[in-house]
Amino acid sequence: MAEKLVITPNRLGPVKGSFEIRPFTLFIGKQGTGKSLVSQLLYFFRNLPYLVRYYETRPGMSNEKIVRDALEHLRSDKRPLFNVFKSSHTGTSINYYPSEPFEGKKWQIRVQFSEEKQFEEGELAAYVNQIRGGHIPVQPRGQALFIPTERVIYSHARGPSTWQLLSLPSTLIFFADALEEAARVFDPLEKREADTPEGRWIRLMGKEALAGEAVRQSEVWKWKVDEKTILDIDMASSGQKANWPIILLAQTLFAWRNEGLISEPFYIHVEEPEIHLHPAAQVAIVNILAYLVNHGFKVVVTTHSLTVLYALNNLVTASQMLPSDLRDERVPEPEVRLKPEQVNAYLFTEDGNVESIVTPAELSIEENGHERSVQWLNEDKLREVDQHLEQELNHIRTYGLLWGQETQHVVG
DSSP, rough: OEEEEEEEEEEHHHHHHHHESSSEEEESSSSSSHHHHHHHHHHHHHHHHHHHHTTTTTTTTTHHHHHHHHTTTTTTSSGGGGGBBBOOOOOOOEEEEEOOOOOOOOOOEEEOSSSSSSOOOOOHHHHHHHHHHOSSOOOOOOOEEEEEEGGGGTTTSSOOHHHHSSOOOHHHHHHHHHHHHHHHHTTTTGTTOOSSHHHHHHHHHHOOOOOOEEEETTTTTEEEEEEOOOOOGGSHHHHHHHHHHHHHHHHHHHHHHTTTTTTTSOOEEEEHHHOOOOOHHHHHHHHHHHHHTTTTTTEEEOOHHHHHHHHHHHHHHHHHHHTTTTOOOTTTTGOOOGGGGEEEEEEOOSSEEEEEOEEEHHHHHHTTTTEEEEEEEEEEEGHHHHHHHHHHHHHHHHHHHHHHHHHHHOOO
16 A cells, blocks of 8 residues: 555645655645645654654653644744644544555544644554554654755754754754754764765765755865865855755765664655756756655655756656666666656645646557557646746737837837
8 A cells, every 4th residue: 555645524724635655756836735734744644753752752741742742843833733724613634544564554633623623643642652662663863854945044053952942843953953963974073974876976966966065164064166165154055055955965864874873764855946946956956856766765845846847757757768778968867767656746726626747648659569658747737837928928029019010100
């Protein structure tokens, strides 16, 4: 059974629906349609062992209190996640169906939104008891990592411990903590680096995409353009500041896995990998995330970028239409191509509906005397803005011609 998340029967903010999660899952749509909310819920269920360990150290923590705090602090204690629930009558059920090794289980949270929120945890309560009883392993770096849009703050103000005083999402605090832990892997005093073959591949790809790389010097990160130019990290461009952590953490994941510091599989949730980036750099980030998937990691991406969607679509199409050993700088490398069964993509709309845009194409190719269909991601429903701009340009040209003719007539 595939990993699934089902939100019923009423609305969770603007979102309702069923999601089949694959190794690379993309959520795309306009602002405020619930993409991040669904990614946060998935992160909660996937990383629950780590979250339970984190919250149970506080006094008086019942199972219900742990679940409540872990969920609500995903957005911050001042604007709890459950404030987005709109139902005032029957409530909302959030059902998560994990994959291995808990296949066949259903972890449910039911929120009754009356005067107080009430949780009906079912098998989830038993799972939390197993974690608290030491029957579920908890790796030091957890089961999942959330890389939030607020990540650019880290380049200006390090130190997650000081952030505890602020009303910040727990995902941002855990993200900053992960970068501080990654610094130990890159500690120049110990002459250490994330020196794995996979890490080196990601490093080269990232340096080219961002025109530089982050390096650790003593207690601070620096931005290295070349051997002669090393700047304070906050002197990097906005795109570099927002996205160097993705590159560096992607390298570090392989070192952590080798040291047994993270679970297998390990889940990475990335919000808006396109932030402030040139389209070519966005493509490189997608390739790096696909590379992680092909090395056993599982990725969830939320995005507004058609470039990100197009890049992912090319990886899926290339895996089906190109020889597996074909290398050509004009097409995606074999290491980043993704098979259709590895990918799912959901379009979030303003009316609260969510639909998969993975669709069989009409195109068929012949292989060993047999025809087979090629799947790709349906981009048509996401081209409204492009189509609107094209229509607008046509109107501008039409009115311009008419105006020019009228002007000529009046002058004449």
